[in-house]
Amino acid sequence: MRMITFLLVGLTVHVVFFISIFDIYFTSPLVHGMTPQATPLVPPASRLVLLVADGLRADSLYTLLQNGSSRAPYLRKVIEERGTWGVSHTHVPTETRPGHVALIAGFYEDVSAVAKGWKENPVEFDSVFNESRHSWCWGSPDILPMFSKGASGDHMYTHTYPAGEEDFASTDASRLDTWVFTQVKTFFESAKSNSSLKASLLKDRNVFFLHLLGIDTNGHAHRPMSKEYLDNIALVDTGVAEMVSIIEEFFDNDGRTSYVFTSDHGMTNWGSHGAGHPSETLTPLVAWGAGVNSAHKVTEPQPYDDGYLQEWNLQHTRRVDVNQADIAPLMASLIGVPFPLNSVVKMTQKKETTLSFLFTPYQPLTESKQAEFTHKARILIQLEKYEDAISLCQALISRSLEGLVYYHNYDRFFLGCSVVFGFVGWTSYVVLVILKTHASLDRNPSLLRQTPSRSLARLCMCVTVGITVFLLIQRSPVTYYIYCLLPVPVWYSVLKESGTLTDLIRSAPSLPLWKCFCYFVLVAFGIELLVVSFFHRAMLTVGLTSLSLWPFVSSLFGRAKVRALSWSLGCLCLAAFPLMPVVGREPNIHLVTCAGLLTLFTSACYLWSSRHRTPLHLSDRPQFVAQMLLVAVCAYVPSLTHSSLQQKQGLPLLNQIISWTTLASSLLVPLLSSTRIFHRLLSIFLSLTATYLLLSTGSEALFPPVLSWLMFVWINIEQEAMLAQGVSGRQELSTIDFSANIDITKMRQLKLDDIRRSYFFVFFIITAFFGTGNIASINSFDPASVYCFLTVFNPFIMGGLMMWKVIIPFIIVMCTFETIQVATQLSSRSLFLIVLVISDLMALHFFFLVQDYGSWLDIGTSISHYVIVMSMTIFLMLLSVVTHTFTSKRLLLWRRPKMHFT
Template sequence: MAFHFKAILFVTSLSLLLHTLLLYCPVDILFKSKDPLPVNALRPQLHSLLPPANRLVLFIVSNATASDAYSVKNEDQPDLPFIRSVIRKKGRWGISYFSNSDANDDFYNNNNTRNSLPFLTGTYSDHNEDTVLRSASKVWIWCSHDGSCLNNDTGTITHLFESPVTAVTTSNASLNWMSDHIENLFLVKGNEETVGEELMKDKTIFYFNFGSADLSSIDTAMQNISSFFDSYYKDRKTTFVFTASVLGNATIESLPLMLPFVAWGAGIKNPRSKHSSLLTVHDEWSEQWGLERLERVDLDQTDIAPLLSILIGTRIPLHSLGVLPVHYIHYNKEFFAQAFYSNALQLLELVTAKEKSLHSQSLPFLFRPYHKLTQEIKHKRKTMISSYIKQRKLQEALDLSMELASLAKEAIQYYDVYHQLSVRLIMASLLLGWISYLVTILTRQDHDMEPADSRKRGLYYFIIFSFILGLGFLLWYQGMPPHFMIYFCGALLLWSSAINNCNYRAIYSKYSSWFISGCIGIVPSSKTIYQLCTNKSQFIFVQLKSYPMDPIVVAPPSHFH
C-alpha cells in the first residue's frame, strides 16, 4: 500500500510540475525573434530630392481615442472646432490603428515603460531608441506636467522644456505656460543670433506633448500655436500633425485601438469629398462623427514614422516597419517614386539583416530563405525600379516600389517566426513523452507486460534520443532562450523512463485491437473484452455480432470465488 501511495504521489507531483511548465507553451509556441538588430547592421536610406517641408510641428495627447477627437454634439458645435475646421478645409484625417498583434504583445511585455511611441520609432518595441527625432537637425520639446517627456538623448541638439506646473488640477495652466513660453522664445530669444539660427534650420522638429489635459483646451492651444508658427514662418514650409500616444500605465483591456491622426500644412493633400475618392474607408464611425462626406485615410501607428521622415527629408528610422502612406502626401510624382523607393530599400535592409543573422545561427544546409524575396529577386526588383526612375516612368517605379515594400513586410514576418517549427517540435516531443510515460505507469503492473529486451530498448533509445538531441542542438545553435532547454531536458527524461520500463510491442499486441476498433468501428474479440472486463465481483460478457448489443451482466464463474 505504501508503494502505491508513493507512486501516486510521485506521478501527481510530476504532473503538477509538468503542467505548470506547459502553461508557458502557448506563449513560447508563438515565439518571435523581436530583439532589435544593431544599428550598425543597417544602412540608412535617403533620397536626394528637396522635401516639401522644412520643419515639423507635432501635437501629442495621451490616451485619446479617435471618438474623443472626432465626436460632435451637433454640426454647429463640434467638441474640437479647430481640428474640425482643419479636417474640412486644410488637411487629411483618419484613424491610426494600434491594433497589430505585435503591438499588443510588445505593449504587454514593455508595460513597465512610461510611454509607447510607435509613431516615432516605426515599431512597437520599446527597446528601440532610433526615432524620427534622432535624424532631425534640431529638436525642441515642450511637455505638460502629466505628459511623458522624451529622453533627451535624441542624437541631436535638443531643447527640452517641461512645465513647472505640477498640480493635477492645473492642466490648463500647463497649456497656457506652453503658449507663453513659445512666444517668449521666438519673439525675445529669437532675436539672439544663436537662437535665431537654430529656429530657422531645416529638418527641425517642434514636439508638444499636452498630456491628459482637457481636449477642448488642447484644441484652443493647437489653434494658437499653429497660428503663431504660420505668422512667424512665412515660407509655408511647416507641416502640422496631431495624434495620440499610449501611456505605459494603460492595460491591454483599456488600450485605445483607434487613435486620431490629422495632418495639414506643407506637403499634405487638401480634403477630398466622398464622390471624388477611390480609396475612401467609410463605416458607421465616419457617419457617427458627421464626416461621412470626406475621404478618410486610415493607417497603422508604425506608418506615421516614415511619413514624418519623408516630409522633412530625414532618413526613416532604421528599425521602422512602417509603409509610407502616399495618400497623405501632396508633391510631384518624382518625389513620390523616390520617397517610396527609399522606404522599400529601408525595409529591405531589415530583411537582409534578419536573413544574415538567422543564417549565421542556422546550419547552412537547413537554412530556408523567404522564397518570394531571394537575393536574385531583390537585385532584379531594385534594378528595374532604378531604371524606371531614370527613364521617368514614375508610376511604374511607384507601383513596383509598393509591391517590393509589401514583399519586404512579408519577409520580415517570416523571419520573425522562423524558429517556431523547431520550438513546436521540441514541445511536441515533451508532450508525447509525458503521454508515453503515463502509459507505462498504467500498464506496468500487468504481469504480461515485461520490459523489452535490451537490444530493442537500445534501438528505441537511439531513434528517439537522436531526434530529441538533434532538436536540442538546433535550439542551442540558434541561440534560443535558455528556458527552452527545460523542455528539451524534460523530453529526454520522460522518454528515457518510458522506454526503460515498458514493452511497447506487448502493449501494441494487447491493446491495438481496441485502438483500431475505435478508428474503424469494429468491435474486438470477445476474449479480449472478457479478459479486460472481469473482476472478482462480476464481469461483463458481450456477445459479438456485426453490430454491438446491450451488455448482459451475469454472475462471475465459480473459479473467481
C-alpha cells in the same frame, strides 16, 4: 520528498513550455546595425510639431454637434481648408505605450515588451526624436522617459509634471493639458531672450512633442460620452490653435513648420481600451503645414464604405487613412531626418545561421526576383510611367512585408514540433505515474524491479549529442537547446515505465471497460466545452446547467434530496454570471451593498444552524464577530467612495485606510481561526469576500457568495457520493480538522469517479476565472474597481489589485478542493495529477489553436488563451501549496502560561 521533487520537475517543465511561446511568437522583429536611410529630396519643413491627444476617439473629434457646429472648430477648419485628414488605424494592444512606439518609432512593438517595462525600453529601438537635431517634449512622466532613455547624444529635452497629477478622482483632469500648453508658451517666451536656445530653435530638423493626457484621464474617470471628456476636446482644440499662433509668430510665419495631430488609441463607451473594438482602433489624424497637401474637395464617392464619412459630414473632403506605424516615416520625411532604424531585414540573417541544404528562401521574392523588380521599376521611371512604377513598388513592398513575416517565423514550425513532442511526453509520463502509484493494477513481479536497458540510455545520449551539434552549427539561441533537449529525458522516463503499460494490459479483463469508455468520452467532451468557453463565456452556462442535473442522473437524489436540490439550485444561480456582459457595465453600488448583506445573512444562518453540531469555541467567537462587522463596513465603503468621487471631493482618507488594512489582513486573519473544517472555511470566505467587495462596482460582487454556497454544497454532496460508491470509513465533516495528522493507511486508491471530481475542479477554476469577466481582454479593466484603494494612475499597483480580485475566487475553489481531498480520504497528489493531465490537454489544444494570421485581435486572443492555461497550470501548482498552508496552519497570538507547583 518524492512529491516535492515531482512538483519541482513539473513546475520546471511547465515554465519551459510557458516561456517557449515567447520565443515562438513574441520575439522582437528588430535587426540592429543597419545603415541610416533618408529621402534624397529636399525636406519641405524645418521643424515638426507632434500633438498626441491620448485616448481621443476619431468619432469624438469628427462628429458634429446637434446644432451643426463642431466641438473642435479650429481643427475642423484645418480639415476643410488647410490640411489633410483621415483615420489612423491602431493595432492591438490599444495601449498608451505600444501606440506611442508605433507613432514615433514606426513599428509595432512585440507584445512581450508591455510586460518588460512601462517607462523604459525593453528593446533598443530608434525613433524620430532620436534622429532629429533637437527634440523638446512636454507631457506625462509615463511616456516621455521611454524615448529619452537610450537616445544618442543629449539632444532630447523632456518636461513632465509630477506623477501624482494623473489622478482619476481629479476635479478636472484637463489641467494636465493646460499644464502642457502653459509650459510650451513659457518656453517660447523665454527663448526670445535666450540667444543660445533661440539659435537651436532656428536650426532645421527640430521636433516639438506635446503629449496631452487629459482626455484619456477624463475618459477613464467619467466615460467618453461625459461632459468632462467632451469639454476636454474643446480645450485641446483651443490650446492647439494658441500653440500654432505662438509658434508661427516665433518663426516669423516662414511656412517651414509641419503639424501632425493624432492619438495613440481610442476608448470604449465604458472608459477602457486595450482590445480591437473600432472605438479603440480608429483614431483621428490631421496634418497641415509645410509639406502637407491642403484640403482637397471631392465630388465623387470616396473608397471608404464604413459609413463614417456621412456620419461626420466630411464626404466632401478627401480622406486619407493610414496605419499608425506609417506616421513615423511621414514625420521623418517632412523634416528630412533618417527613418527610424527599426529595420526588420531578416533574409541575410537567417541564411547565415542555417545550413545551406536546409535553407528555403521566400519563393515570391528570391534574390533574382528582387533584382528583376528593381530593374523594371527603373525602366518605368526612365519612361516616365510613374503611375506604373508606383504600382510596381507597392507590389514589391507588399511582398517584402510578407517575406519579413516568413523569415521572422522561419523557426516556428521546428520549435513548435519540439514543444509539442515534449508536451505529449510529459502528459504520457503523468498518466503512467497515476497508473503506477495510485491505481489498483495487477502487478507483474518480474517487472517491478526492471531497470531501463543500457541500449535505451545510449540511444537517448546519441540523440542528445546529435541535437546539440545541429543547434551549434545553426548558431541557435540558448533557449532553443532547452526546447529541443527537454523531450529527451521526458521520453526516456516514459519508455522506462513500459512495465506499467504491461500491468494495464494484464488488468484490462478485470476493468469495467464500458464504464471507463463512458467516463473518458464525457471528460473529453467536457474539456472541449471548456476550450470553447474561452471564446464564448456562455458555454460555462451550458456546462453549469448540465452539472445541475448530475444528482438526478446518479443515485444521489434518492440518498440526499435536500443537498441534491441545493446543488442544482446553486449551479443554476452561478450559471447566470457568464451571461452578464464582460465590459460596458454601468456601476451599480447598490448590488455591492446587497452582496455584503447576503454574505452576512448566509454566514449568520450557518453559525446559527451549526451551534449544536459544530459549536464555536469561546475564543473564536470574537474573531467571527469582528470579521462579520468588517464585511458590513466593506459593503458600505464602496458606496461612500463612489458618492465622494461623484461630488468630486476625492477619495476619503479613512476609506483608503480601511481598504488597504482589509487587503493586508485578508490572508492573515483566517490563520487565527480554528482549523476545524467549516470554521476555517467560513473565516476564509469572510476575509476574502470583504476584500472582493472593495474591488467591486456592480453585480460581480454577488459572485463570491454564490460560488461559496455551491462549494459548500459540493463538499457535502461528495460525502454522499462516497457512500453511494460503497467507500467505508467515512468521517463526519463536522469532526474533520485540517491540522490533524493524516493516517496514510486509510488513504484509498483512485477510482473512476475521482476523474469526475478532478474535472469538476478544473471546471470551477475556469468558471472562477471567466465567471465575472475576462482578464485576457485588457479593455475589461475598469479603473473604478480600485478607487477604494487609489485614484492616482499607477499601472502596476492597479494591475496587481485587479489580479488579486481574479485570484480570490481561485482561492475559494482551491480551498474547497483541498477539503474534498481530505473528506474523501484521498491523497492530495492523486487528484492533483488528474487535474494536471486535464489542464495539460487543454494547454496542448490551445497550442494548436495559436495562429499568426487574421486580425491582430484574433492573433492576440489565440496566443493569450495558451498563455492563460499554461499560467493557470503553473499557478495551481504553487497555489496548492499555499492553500494547504492557508487551511491547515494556525497562528496563536498568545498562549496560556503554564502553571508550575512546587
